[in-house]
Ligand SMILES: Nc1ncnc2c1ncn2[C@@H]1O[C@H](COP(=O)(O)OP(=O)(O)OP(=O)(O)O)[C@@H](O)[C@H]1O
C-alpha cells in the first residue's frame with residue numbers, strides 16, 4: 042500500500058523540520074508549508090491523508106485553514122499543533138472538526154505526535170473501509186426500473202448469469218454497464234469468488250500488460266517483486282474488462298489467447314498458469330465499427346460477443362425516471378441526514394423533458410446535488426442545473442406531448458394530471474380515465490406513487506402542484 046501522506050503547516054521552520062524528520066522516520070510521506078495559503082495550494086495539487094497545522098500563524102491562521110480543509114477536502118484529517126496550548130483555541134478547533142491537538146515544545150511532544158498521527162490515520166482507514174463496504178452492498182443490490190427495456194435486461198441477466206459465457210455489455214456512458222456486470226457476478230455460482238475490474242482506458246500498453254498478466258521479479262527495471270495480474274486475482278471469479286475498445290491491438294492478441302485457452306504466463310516467466318475466470322467486457326463504442334476500421338480484432342470481437350447485453354439509454358426509458366428519482370432521493374437524503382419527500386411538479390416536468398446524455402449517472406449526480414442544496418422538504422426546479430430547461434424538448438405547456446416521450450410516459454402523466462385535477466380522489470379519477478380503480482392502483486404502485494396518498498386518499502407531498 043502507498044505511504045500515508047502528511048502535510049505539516051507551521052511558520053516556525055524549526056518545528057516544521059523536526060516534525061518532518063520525526064514523521065519521515067516513521068515511514069510517512071511528508072510535505073511542508075510555512076503558512077496556510079501555500080498549504081491550501083499543496084492540498085489542491087495532491088491528496089494528503091492528514092494535515093498537522095499550527096494554530097497561530099501570520100495571515101490566515103490554523104483555525105481558518107481547518108475550516109477551508111473541512112469544506113474542500115472533508116476526508117482529510119486535521120490535527121492542530123500549538124505552542125500556546127491555549128485550551129480555548131484547541132477546543133474551538135475540535136468543535137470545528139479537528140481530530141485532535143498536540144502541544145508543542147514539551148518533553149513528550151515527539152511521542153505524542155507519533156501516537157496521535159497513527160491513531161488518526163487508523164480511524165480514517167476504518168471509516169473509509171466501512172463506507173466502502175456499505176457502498177459495495179448498495180452497488181450489488183439495486184437495479185431500478187420496470188420499463189420493458191429494463192425487464193428484458195433483467196431476463197437476460199437471469200438467463201446468462203449462471204453460465205460461463207463471456208458477455209459483452211454495451212450502452213452509452215452512465216447506463217449501468219458496471220451495475221449489470223456486478224449483477225451477473227453476484228447472480229452466478231461464482232458469487233463467493235472475487236469480482237475484479239480493470240479499466241482498459243486507464244493505462245498505457247506496457248502497464249496494462251502487467252496489470253493483466255502480472256510479472257516476475259526482475260522482469261524489467263523496477264520490477265522489484267513478483268506481482269500477480271488481474272487474471273490471477275480473478276481466479277474462481279469474474280474479471281470485468283471495462284472499456285475494452287481501448288485495449289491496444291498487440292495486447293488484444295494476448296487477450297484472445299487467454300479467452301480461448303484460459304492460460305497465460307506472467308511477464309518474464311515461462312511457466313504457464315491456468316485460471317478459471319469468467320470474462321465480462323463493457324464498451325460504449327460500436328465495436329463492430331471499430332472492427333471494420335481495423336482498431337479491434339475481429340476474432341476477439343466474436344470471442345467477447347458470445348452474449349450481448351445492450352443497455353437502453355435513459356431517454357429510451359423515461360418511464361423509469363420517477364422510480365430512479367425516488368431511489369436516489371432516498372439514498373442521498375439518508376446520506377445527508379435530510380428528509381426529502383420528493384419532487385415538485387415543476388421539477389418533475391423538468392426531469393422528464395430533459396434528454397439525459399449522461400444517462401443514469403447524470404441523473405444520480407443531479408439528485409445528489411439537489412438534495413444537498415435544497416432548502417425545503419421537496420426538490421424544486423431551482424435545485425437543478427439550469428441547462429435542464431434548455432434541452433431539445435422544451436417544456437411544452439400546451440398539450441404536454443413531446444416527440445421522444447414514450448407511450449407509457451404519456452399514460453403516466455395523464456394519470457397523474459387527472460388525479461391532481463380530482464384532488465387525489467381515485468374513484469373519480471378512474472371514472473374520468475375510464476379504467477378500473479384497481480388498474481389505477483396498480484399503475485400507481487408501478488410508478489412508486491402510492492406514498493403520495495395519505496390514509497384518507499387525499500393527495501400529498503411530491504405530486505401536489507407547488508402552488509397548492
Ligand atoms: N438501473 C439502475 N438502478 C439504480 N442505479 C443505477 C442503475 N443503472 C445505473 N445506476 C447507477 O448509475 C451510475 C452509473 O452506472 P455504471 O457505472 O454502471 O454505468 P456505466 O454504463 O458503467 O458508465 P460508464 O460508461 O461511464 O462507465 C452508478 O452509480 C450506478 O449505480
Ligand SMILES: [Mg+2]
Pocket residue numbers: 218219283323
Ligand atoms: Mg463503467
